Amino acid sequence: xxxxxxSAIHTAFLAQDYGAALQACLSTLLYEPTExxxxxxxxxxxxxxxxLNGACLPLFAWQDGIFSLPRADRVGCHDDIGLxxxxxxxxxxxxxxxxxxxxxxxxxxxxxxxxxxxxEHLVVDGASTDGTPEFLERLLAEGKIQALVxxxxxxxxxxxxxxxxxxxxxxxxxxxxxxxxxxxALELLVQGIVRQGVDYAYADVLRYxxxxxxxxxxxxxxxxxxxxxxxxxxxxxxxxxxxAVLRYxxHFQITEWPLCVKLHEMGFxxxxxxxxxxxxxxxxxxxxxxxxxxxxxxxQKYMAFRLGLDLEEYLSLAACVRLKNLHRPLxxxxxxxxxxxxxxxxxxxxxxxxxxxxxxxxxx
Numbered sequence: 178x179x180x181x182x183x184s185a186i187h188t189a190f191l192a193q194d195y196g197a198a199l200q201a202c203l204s205t206l207l208y209e210p211t212e213x214x215x216x217x218x219x220x221x222x223x224x225x226x227x228x229l230n231g232a233c234l235p236l237f238a239w240q241d242g243i244f245s246l247p248r249a250d251r252v253g254c255h256d257d258i259g260l261x262x263x264x265x266x267x268x269x270x271x272x273x274x275x276x277x278x279x280x281x282x283x284x285x286x287x288x289x290x291x292x293x294x295x296x297e298h299l300v301v302d303g304a305s306t307d308g309t310p311e312f313l314e315r316l317l318a319e320g321k322i323q324a325l326v327x328x329x330x331x332x333x334x335x336x337x338x339x340x341x342x343x344x345x346x347x348x349x350x351x352x353x354x355x356x357x358x359x360x361x362a363l364e365l366l367v368q369g370i371v372r373q374g375v376d377y378a379y380a381d382v383l384r385y386x387x388x389x390x391x392x393x394x395x396x397x398x399x400x401x402x403x404x405x406x407x408x409x410x411x412x413x414x415x416x417x418x419x420x421a422v423l424r425y426x427x428h429f430q431i432t433e434w435p436l437c438v439k440l441h442e443m444g445f446x447x448x449x450x451x452x453x454x455x456x457x458x459x460x461x462x463x464x465x466x467x468x469x470x471x472x473x474x475x476x477q478k479y480m481a482f483r484l485g486l487d488l489e490e491y492l493s494l495a496a497c498v499r500l501k502n503l504h505r506p507l508x509x510x511x512x513x514x515x516x517x518x519x520x521x522x523x524x525x526x527x528x529x530x531x532x533x534x535x536x537x538x539x540x541x
Contacts, residue, residue, distance in 0.1 A: 183205070183215055183216065185201040186198050186201045186202050186205065186216060186219055189201055190219065190223070195223055195226045196338050196339075196342065196424060198219065198223055199223050199224075199422075199424060200424050200426070200427070202216050202219050202220060202223060203422060203423065203424070203439070220422075224421060257371055258347045258348045258367050258370060258371055258416070259295055259347050260295055260296070260297055260345060260346040260347055261291065261295060261296055261297070261346050261347070261348050261349070261350065261363055261367065261414070262297045262298075262299055262344035262345060262346030262348070262349045262350070263286055263296060263297070263298045263299070263349075263350050263351075263352050263358075263363075264299045264300075264301065264337065264340035264341070264344055264349060264350070264351050264352070265282065265298070265299070265300050265301070265351070265352050265353065265354055266300075266301045266302075266303070266333055266336040266337055266340065266351070266353075266354070267279070267300060267301070267302050267303070267305070267309060267313075267354045268302065268303040268305055268309070268336075269303075269305045269306075269307045269309055270305070270307075270309045270312065270354065271305070271307040271308040271309050271312060272305075272307035272309075275354060275355060276312060278354065278355040278458075279354045279355070281357060282352060282353070282354055282355065282356060282357050283298070283316070283321055283322070284357075285357035285358045285359075285360075285456075286298050286352070286358060287321070288360050289358065289360060289361075289362065289363045289364065290360055290361050290363075290364045291363035291364040291367060296323075296363070297323045297324060297344065297345055297346055298321075298322045298323050298324070299322070299323065299324040299325070299326070299340055299343060299344050300313055300316075300322050300324070300325050300326070301326045301327075301328075301336045301337070301339055301340040301343070302325070302326065302327040302328075303327075303328070303329060303330045303336055304327055304328055304329040304330075305327070310327045313325050313327070324343065324344075324345075326339060326340070326343055331427065332427060332430045333430065333431075334425035334426065334427045334429060334430070334433075335427050337351060337425050338424045338425055338427065341420045341424065344417075346417065347416065347417055348367065348370065348414050348415060348416050348417065349414070349415055349417065349420060350363070350366070350411075350412075350413065350414045350415075351410050351411065351413070352411055352455075353411060353457075353458075355458045356411050356455055356456060356457050356458055357455070357456045358454065358455055358456075359452075359453065359454045359455065359456070361452075361454070362380070362412075362454035362455060363414070365380070365450050365452060365454060366378045366380065366412075366414040366450060366454070367414065369448045369450050370414065370416065370448065373448050374446075375446040375447055375448045376415065376416050376418065376419055376440075376445040376446050376447065377413060377414060377415040377416060377419055377440065377445060377446075377447050377448075378413075378414050378447065378448040378449070378450055379397045379399070379407075379408035379409075379412045379413045379414070379447065379448075379449060379450070380397060380408075380412040380449070380450040380451070380452050380453070380454040380455070381394060381395060381396045381397055381412065381450075381451065381452060381453045381454065382394065382395045382409045382411060382412055382453060382454070382455045382456070382457040383453045383455070383456050383457065384457050384458075384459050385456060385457070385458060385459070386458070386459055387458070392459060393459075394453060395408075395409055395457070396451075397409075397412065397449050397450075398449075399441070399447055399449060402437050402438055402441045403438070403480055403484065403529050404480070404491075404494070404495035405434065405473070405495065406432060406433060406434040406437060407437055408437070408449075409455065409457055410433045410436075411455040411457055412450075412454055412455050415440075415445075419440060419445050422443070423436060423439055423440065423443070424436075429472050430468065430472070431468055431469045431472055432469060432472045432473055432476065434473070434476055435476065438480075477491060477492070477495075483526065484518050484521060484526050484529060485517055485518055485520065485521025485526055486514065486517060486518065490514055490517070493510065493511075493514065494511065494514045494515075497511055515530060518530050
């Protein structure tokens, strides 16, 4: 017999697994509207136990039976960002022979035009047994990283969530151990967030292979959030208040797409910085392969359901959106699909139709 959402929250809370309790609470708020009011009662205490109380305590709104967050311009989010936390998750660097790449990644953080005294570099190690913790301890002693956590985990997203609980920054960015920031990356992202008064910013990436050859780019496209991961997490800088109510979904091992959807649906405001600010190495498990395709297909089926489409219709509309073709006149089939979404009436469908309508008006 399947347990109720509130039971999952309560069980995790009693086990003092506050991260899991928060994840269950947020899932209830977003997807179980009949239980949302009860789930809200857990939020203040959970945030307090996670050290996210006080200024990070979010303001919740309830409208038309839907849980949401107020827009950023109504909750005083125009304050300056001081400390930025860069979080890197690692496992068995020594055994994999990737210490050189890791050091190059460190160099890219230390070469930022954003002041070094305003950067905290936190490394989360998955309890490696190959000498990686000792390697990282030396870097910590040398001041090349500012914080280190080494504990067993069940996957990359549990490690990333652990990093979120430990980070002290006003804004946070995840950087893989074999990627690198362009020198102005943090400065441009912070400036964009503060000047525009938004909650998070993302940018474009330059993709390169193991030999260092450039093999392509990835351009951030928030409009595609319902149809795939709209930006690379290495370019995503979020205010701490975003992560006060969100965590990476630990049911997945590769795709960060669910987090992007939640950021959008919960009303957090975003800015695309049209610059290539990260050098992203392709070839890892997060880039291609069957596991990624399997995870994406699970989410595609779910998103199709939420938009009121079958999978074939969803994939047809996805091709249109991801190729940025909404500025051109829609085909009769695409118009019919949009009307079908509009009739469905779910939050995701309403947001998608509104987004498409605005995009077409701006392009006309």
